[in-house]
Amino acid sequence: MQTLLSSLRITVATMAICVGGYSAAVWALGQAVTPDTAEASIITKADGTIVGSRQVAQAFTRPQYFWPRPSAVNYNGAGAGGSNKSPTSKDLTARASQAVAAYGATGQNPLPAELAAASGAGLDPHITGRAARYQVARIAAARGIAAEEVEQVIDRSLFSPGGVFTPDRLVNVLEMNLALDGIQVR
Structure with missing residues (x-):
C-alpha cells in the first residue's frame, strides 16, 4: 500500500509540473513576447x-x-x-x-x-x-x-x-x- 501511495503522489506531482506548470509557462511566455498572437x-x-x-x-x-x-x-x-x-x-x-x-x-x-x-x-x-x-x-x-x-x-x-x-x-x-x-x- 505504501508503494501505491508513493506512486500516486509522484504521478500527481509529475502531472502538475508537466501539464499545469508547462502550460502556464508557455502561456506566460506567449503573453509576454507576443500578446496579440497569444490571444x-x-x-x-x-x-x-x-x-x-x-x-x-x-x-x-x-x-x-x-x-x-x-x-x-x-x-x-x-x-x-x-x-x-x-x-x-x-x-x-x-x-x-x-x-x-x-x-x-x-x-x-x-x-x-x-x-x-x-x-x-x-x-x-x-x-x-x-x-x-x-x-x-x-x-x-x-x-x-x-x-x-x-x-x-x-x-x-x-x-x-x-x-x-x-x-x-x-x-x-x-x-x-x-x-x-x-x-x-x-
Whole structure:
C-alpha cells in the first residue's frame, strides 16, 4: 500500500509540473513576447463584434472581395491540413483548373500560382501583393469604384513578415476586405 501511495503522489506531482506548470509557462511566455498572437489575433469591429482572426483564412467568394488561397479543408480551423495529393492528381488538377476559370486567367494573363494552390495548412490568411493586384479589376468593377481605390487598399495593407529576408510583401485578405467595406477594426 505504501508503494501505491508513493506512486500516486509522484504521478500527481509529475502531472502538475508537466501539464499545469508547462502550460502556464508557455502561456506566460506567449503573453509576454507576443500578446496579440497569444490571444488568437482576433479582429473586432469598433463596436466589439468579432469578425475573425488575423491568423486564419476565411472563404470569400463574392466578386467585390479579395479571394484567399484555396483551402483543402474548406477554411475549417479545427481541421487544418493540406490535401496530401500528388502534383499528378486529377483532383488537384481539376481544383486548379476551376480556380483558373474562376479568375478568368489566360495565357497572356496567367494566374499567380498561390491563387490556384492551397497552402500547407489550408488556412493561410495572406496572399502576395501580386496576387492581390491580380484581383483589382474584378473588385473595382463589382463595387463600381476606380481601380486606384482598390490599389490604395492594397498599398496600405502590404507588409514584410520577415523584413529584408522576405522577397514578396504580403497582405491579409480579411483585413483588406474589411477596409474595402469601410469597417473600422481594432
